[in-house]
Amino acid sequence: MNGSGVPLAAFVTAMLAAGLVAAVPLVLAALGEAVGEKSGLLNLGIEGMMLAGAFFGFLAAFQTGSAVLGVLGGIAAGAVLGLVFAALTVSLRVDQVLVGLAITIFGGGLTAFLYRDIFGGQNPSLNVDAPRIAIPLLSRIPVAGPAMFNQGVLFYLAFALVPAFAFVLARTRFGLQVRAVGEYPFAADAAGVDVTRTRYLAALIAGSMAGLAGAFLAVADLKIFQVGMTVGMGFIALALTMVGGWNPYRILLASVLFGLLRSLGNGLQILGIDVRTEFITMLPYIGIMIALAILAGRTSIPAALGIPYARGRR
Amino acid sequence: MAFRIASSRMTRRPLLAAMAIAPFAGALARAPIASAQDPIVVTMVTDTAGLGDQNFNDLAKRGLDQAVDELGVQGEVIESRDASSYIPNLTQAAEQSDLAVGVGFLLTEAITEVANQYPDKSFLLIDSLSEAPNVQGVLFREQEGAFLSGVLAGLMTESNQLGVVAGQKIPPVVRYAVGFEAGAKSINPDVEVVVAYADTFGDPALGKELTLAQYNQGVDIVFPVAGATGIGSFEAAKELGEGYWVIAADADQSQLGAEHQLAVSEKGVNTALFLAAQQVVDGAFAGGEVSLGLAEEGVGLGFPHESVPQEVLDVVAAYEQAIIDGTITVPADEEELAAFEPVAPDAIGAAVASPVA
Numbered sequence: 229m230n231g232s233g234v235p236l237a238a239f240v241t242a243m244l245a246a247g248l249v250a251a252v253p254l255v256l257a258a259l260g261e262a263v264g265e266k267s268g269l270l271n272l273g274i275e276g277m278m279l280a281g282a283f284f285g286f287l288a289a290f291q292t293g294s295a296v297l298g299v300l301g302g303i304a305a306g307a308v309l310g311l312v313f314a315a316l317t318v319s320l321r322v323d324q325v326l327v328g329l330a331i332t333i334f335g336g337g338l339t340a341f342l343y344r345d346i347f348g349g350q351n352p353s354l355n356v357d358a359p360r361i362a363i364p365l366l367s368r369i370p371v372a373g374p375a376m377f378n379q380g381v382l383f384y385l386a387f388a389l390v391p392a393f394a395f396v397l398a399r400t401r402f403g404l405q406v407r408a409v410g411e412y413p414f415a416a417d418a419a420g421v422d423v424t425r426t427r428y429l430a431a432l433i434a435g436s437m438a439g440l441a442g443a444f445l446a447v448a449d450l451k452i453f454q455v456g457m458t459v460g461m462g463f464i465a466l467a468l469t470m471v472g473g474w475n476p477y478r479i480l481l482a483s484v485l486f487g488l489l490r491s492l493g494n495g496l497q498i499l500g501i502d503v504r505t506e507f508i509t510m511l512p513y514i515g516i517m518i519a520l521a522i523l524a525g526r527t528s529i530p531a532a533l534g535i536p537y538a539r540g541r542r
Numbered sequence: 543m544a545f546r547i548a549s550s551r552m553t554r555r556p557l558l559a560a561m562a563i564a565p566f567a568g569a570l571a572r573a574p575i576a577s578a579q580d581p582i583v584v585t586m587v588t589d590t591a592g593l594g595d596q597n598f599n600d601l602a603k604r605g606l607d608q609a610v611d612e613l614g615v616q617g618e619v620i621e622s623r624d625a626s627s628y629i630p631n632l633t634q635a636a637e638q639s640d641l642a643v644g645v646g647f648l649l650t651e652a653i654t655e656v657a658n659q660y661p662d663k664s665f666l667l668i669d670s671l672s673e674a675p676n677v678q679g680v681l682f683r684e685q686e687g688a689f690l691s692g693v694l695a696g697l698m699t700e701s702n703q704l705g706v707v708a709g710q711k712i713p714p715v716v717r718y719a720v721g722f723e724a725g726a727k728s729i730n731p732d733v734e735v736v737v738a739y740a741d742t743f744g745d746p747a748l749g750k751e752l753t754l755a756q757y758n759q760g761v762d763i764v765f766p767v768a769g770a771t772g773i774g775s776f777e778a779a780k781e782l783g784e785g786y787w788v789i790a791a792d793a794d795q796s797q798l799g800a801e802h803q804l805a806v807s808e809k810g811v812n813t814a815l816f817l818a819a820q821q822v823v824d825g826a827f828a829g830g831e832v833s834l835g836l837a838e839e840g841v842g843l844g845f846p847h848e849s850v851p852q853e854v855l856d857v858v859a860a861y862e863q864a865i866i867d868g869t870i871t872v873p874a875d876e877e878e879l880a881a882f883e884p885v886a887p888d889a890i891g892a893a894v895a896s897p898v899a
């Protein structure tokens with residue numbers, strides 16, 4: 229057993245902070261995915277879009293020395309892939325699963341190739357400022373304060389975007405259109421909603437958010453790029469979108485649960501509790517499966533999810 | 543370049559003839575005239591990480607460069623873009639050279655297959671063993687170098703808590719972790735070593751998380767043995783600032799944060815390649831298993847940070863000598879670690895240096 233001299237409160241704070249930071253890229257990607265899926269687009273390309281966001285974010289930050297430009301570069305890379313996804317699935321009506329997987333494979337291959345071509349032999353880390361911002365008063369709350377209110381800009385942004393996405397989806401004209409084209413595009417079309425335009429916008433948002441999630445990893449959190457560094461986070465975000473029932477608040481809850489279970493597993497190891505590593509690595513996934521089982525049936529999948537829309541064809 | 547192509551064509555055509563006179567081939571290669579006119583060619587085939595990986599492949603290339611400089615061999619590199627190119631690349635290497643080198647465990651099966659087709663050629667395999675008789679498989683005694691890192695960490699720690707961030711639980715990783723703990727506990731009985739397994743070699747975000755968790759728990763020196771997962775350890779140290787250290791495994795990683803790299807537990811992939819090239823030049827190459835440790839300079843502790851005092855390095859050197867002499871047998875797995883009796887510095891006649899803390 230370990231833990232000599234370190235107060236429990238500090239340990240809990242560290243675990244909490246690690247869990248919340250781990251949740252950030254998942255929340256970002258899953259929020260975008262929720263908008264896409266609400267509009268009827270099942271995007272399995274998040275993983276590739278995140279890698280593209282991570283690489284081009286890293287590249288932009290490396291070239292300019294600016295974290296802000298890096299993050300914007302990452303968003304732009306994700307947005308471009310989002311538009312590619314829309315062009316193929318909405319305009320050309322190619323199967324969404326195929327296009328999504330193709331983008332995932334493409335994103336992984338392209339970034340691996342470019343990284344080795346441009347940075348091979350150096351493997352540099354970024355020398356950019358991504359300052360922490362301590363929120364006055366709140367950051368002094370014991371235990372939870374330092375974990376939640378002494379973080380980087382993107383950390384706050386991710387959590388601030390949750391109510392913003394909830395508001396847009398539930399309370400705005402655009403949100404209504406997104407939901408309409410995802411449920412029953414024929415009726416939406418008849419009512420004068422431009423299905424194609426709405427789905428393009430939704431794909432653009434999904435791609436940008438995945439790109440932002442990748443840029444968070446490479447530019448803000450790790451300051452390096454590593455081939456395949458997202459290690460399946462895109463697919464976890466996909467699962468979290470479903471667990472969260474396309475509701476931004478529940479997505480946040482699911483992501484934080486996932487992040488906390490992951491850091492709890494790490495904490496058990498650090499405390500020297502003798503549990504098999506395989507079990508510890510499984511913890512967050514088991515948690516998500518249990519949540520999925522409990523929530524299954526309580527949420528309704530967007531009726532037109534995965535189905536291309538062609539006017540006059542049913 | 544033109545010479546090389548010409549010579550490889552020449553060796554390719556009379557391949558059958560060469561096999562027929564295989565018993566004489568060794569004698570021919572040893573003849574000084576042959577080596578003067580037709581230099582010995584060594585070709586290394588990388589794994590998919592390729593050159594620039596700051597690890598196996600770059601280290602192997604360093605050994606190849608040394609062989610070119612000191613032995614006058616001709617060095618070639620073939621990079622593998624994907625796993626399916628291992629066999630064609632190794633075949634090309636076998637065709638054009640005297641010694642073909644497969645860099646890394648991942649090429650084990652491919653090199654066995656190719657070596658069986660070219661029984662008159664010599665092959666070197668890093669970090670793994672092959673059944674083919676003409677393949678020399680090199681295994682490293684990582685635990686010996688890690689022991690020295692443990693001694694260094696045990697002397698330098700201020701919190702008496704050390705961490706290992708490990709990748710998957712495979713033998714080379716376990717050898718590193720076990721050796722580190724044995725070394726730390728020998729020099730500093732009060733020290734505690736925490737080991738956390740990421741269960742992956744490719745997740746730097748998880749590596750950062752685990753390292754941060756260890757630092758926050760009071761650890762001040764982390765030894766990541768986790769490939770790319772360990773890259774995240776440097777970012778964790780940078781985030782927390784001064785007083786948080788990383789001991790890199792395998793190769794120097796100072797480009798990730800020189801100010802936090804306490805030292806490097808080196809693995810001499812380069813030495814393995816150089817030694818094999820030398821054996822081929824001397825006509826002394828043999829297949830089978832080769833084990834490289836401190837005595838063979840196959841592993842070691844290098845790149846100490848400038849803040850490490852000389853007295854500490856002297857103690858490390860004393861332990862190094864004791865391991866080379868066989869006074870200390872470093873444990874190589876968890877069972878041996880459990881049975882290991884820490885060896886205090888006075889037992890090996892080292893100047894008793896009190897822990898820096």
